[in-house]
Amino acid sequence: MSRASSSAAGSAAAAPGSDRLWDSPLGRRLLGLGIWSLVVALWEWLTQSGNAPDYLVAPSAIVVTLARLAADGELWTHMAASLFRVAIGLSVGAVAGTLIGLLAGVNRAVELYFDPIISLTYPVPKIAILPILMAWFGIGDLSKIVIIITAVFYPTFINSYYGAKGVALSHLRAALNMGASPWRVFWRVVFPASLPQILTGLRIALALSFIVLFAAEMIGARSGLGYLIIVAENNLRFDIMYASLLTIGIIGLAADRGLLALRQRLLAGRPDAGSRR
Amino acid sequence: MAQLEITGLRQEFGRAGRTVVAIGGFDLAVEEGEFVALVGPSGCGKTTLLHLVAGFETPTAGTVVLDGAPIRRPGPDRGMLFQDFALFPWRSVIGNVTWGLEVRGLPRAERERIAERYLDLVGLAAFRDAYPSELSGGMKQRVALARVLAFEPRILLMDEPFGSLDAQTRELMQDELTEIWQRAPLGRKTVLFVTHDIDEAIYLADRVILFTARPGRLKRIVAIDLPRPRAATVRKSPEYTAYRNLIWDLLREEVLMSRAPSA
Numbered sequence: 001m002s003r004a005s006s007s008a009a010g011s012a013a014a015a016p017g018s019d020r021l022w023d024s025p026l027g028r029r030l031l032g033l034g035i036w037s038l039v040v041a042l043w044e045w046l047t048q049s050g051n052a053p054d055y056l057v058a059p060s061a062i063v064v065t066l067a068r069l070a071a072d073g074e075l076w077t078h079m080a081a082s083l084f085r086v087a088i089g090l091s092v093g094a095v096a097g098t099l100i101g102l103l104a105g106v107n108r109a110v111e112l113y114f115d116p117i118i119s120l121t122y123p124v125p126k127i128a129i130l131p132i133l134m135a136w137f138g139i140g141d142l143s144k145i146v147i148i149i150t151a152v153f154y155p156t157f158i159n160s161y162y163g164a165k166g167v168a169l170s171h172l173r174a175a176l177n178m179g180a181s182p183w184r185v186f187w188r189v190v191f192p193a194s195l196p197q198i199l200t201g202l203r204i205a206l207a208l209s210f211i212v213l214f215a216a217e218m219i220g221a222r223s224g225l226g227y228l229i230i231v232a233e234n235n236l237r238f239d240i241m242y243a244s245l246l247t248i249g250i251i252g253l254a255a256d257r258g259l260l261a262l263r264q265r266l267l268a269g270r271p272d273a274g275s276r277r
Numbered sequence: 278m279a280q281l282e283i284t285g286l287r288q289e290f291g292r293a294g295r296t297v298v299a300i301g302g303f304d305l306a307v308e309e310g311e312f313v314a315l316v317g318p319s320g321c322g323k324t325t326l327l328h329l330v331a332g333f334e335t336p337t338a339g340t341v342v343l344d345g346a347p348i349r350r351p352g353p354d355r356g357m358l359f360q361d362f363a364l365f366p367w368r369s370v371i372g373n374v375t376w377g378l379e380v381r382g383l384p385r386a387e388r389e390r391i392a393e394r395y396l397d398l399v400g401l402a403a404f405r406d407a408y409p410s411e412l413s414g415g416m417k418q419r420v421a422l423a424r425v426l427a428f429e430p431r432i433l434l435m436d437e438p439f440g441s442l443d444a445q446t447r448e449l450m451q452d453e454l455t456e457i458w459q460r461a462p463l464g465r466k467t468v469l470f471v472t473h474d475i476d477e478a479i480y481l482a483d484r485v486i487l488f489t490a491r492p493g494r495l496k497r498i499v500a501i502d503l504p505r506p507r508a509a510t511v512r513k514s515p516e517y518t519a520y521r522n523l524i525w526d527l528l529r530e531e532v533l534m535s536r537a538p539s540a
Contacts, residue, residue, distance in 0.1 A: 173331070
């Protein structure tokens, strides 16, 4: 309210219509879009004029390659392989991490059991265990899925653990006072009370699962977008490398936006929802 | 036999390697339909006593017996109001009030019917779909009261329920609680009301239970013989002032004693 009136007062003092557009949300968005369009245009011009090295492929050429990869089905095959691994690994790892994290937050025995294991293994870069996982589970989907499970377990465990630890004592007491069983308290108080932090953990897990998956696919796989990048590199096909990277970026953006939309839906009306970002 | 019988109650806590005695031997009998205020210097164990009755803690020694059965765990026969309201922020107003009815396994339509009746009683029927974050402190405590009344406890436990409200809202809430408590549908439920506010205790209660400084023991029971139904005007009567002075002097002794260097 006060912001709107003060900005109205500000524009009244300045020349009418001068600094209005780029001060509005739409204007700021257009400005951002304009700057990036300029960069892409410059990039395009640089490559078309023949002044650019081979490894800088024109944006138009990347789009053409992407369209060709999509048309002959190669893109979809690799995308499906990557998405399948992420979907399984992320859901199994996130559900396990969240559940065990919540339990550790409310139960001292679970907490004491997991705390030293987590402290010991958390700092280990998960990609470093890929050779071992490949020795155990082969070069196929399973090693990728297991490494994603391992990677996403930590952020989901840690966030839900602190979420459960932070549940207000009076909320627990109010629930017990109404005759709730421990199980009901867990699902109807601890879980919803921790939901903002669970979703924060899930968002970190989503990003991590992509990072770990594409790294794993680049090291040892026979399909997937990470594998596509390595094959392209071996054949000096820079256009395919850029096209794969663009695809990865778009998938990541879509998944993250989807998760944010889910967060807004689940946390509607809650003052403890925290920032949306 | 009284509805609530507290006998030889003692509660100790281990804190930093030494034992703190919160309640050092306490006896009290509360009759059905009585409004009892628990008053004492801070740290005297009045909230601990309420938690023991609620079943949130287990006493070191002694018993709490409600309607002939010893209390061992929390349960909906005792409805608790908290100073911080303890409403669930992820649920709407009606969702908070129906929570306890879900525990009892009532069908949805019946839950909502009961909840709406009690929301109406506390004057918040229009806010059924609002979220707690959208309500003022006084409104939140009224929702919490509706939530507790909805599962029909035999006694009400109130832990400084108006302690976090501003002075004006607090007086309004006291009037409203008196009103609701005196009204028929509730049938004057037994209330244990913890407060540090002497005026609140006198205005609301039939008896004021004064605690000694820690370890908390029974210092004095002051029966408040003011006519009911009470209204705000009673605060201006000479009898009220006399009670106020009496309790204030008794409480002052204890506060001074708790501050004196221990021998």
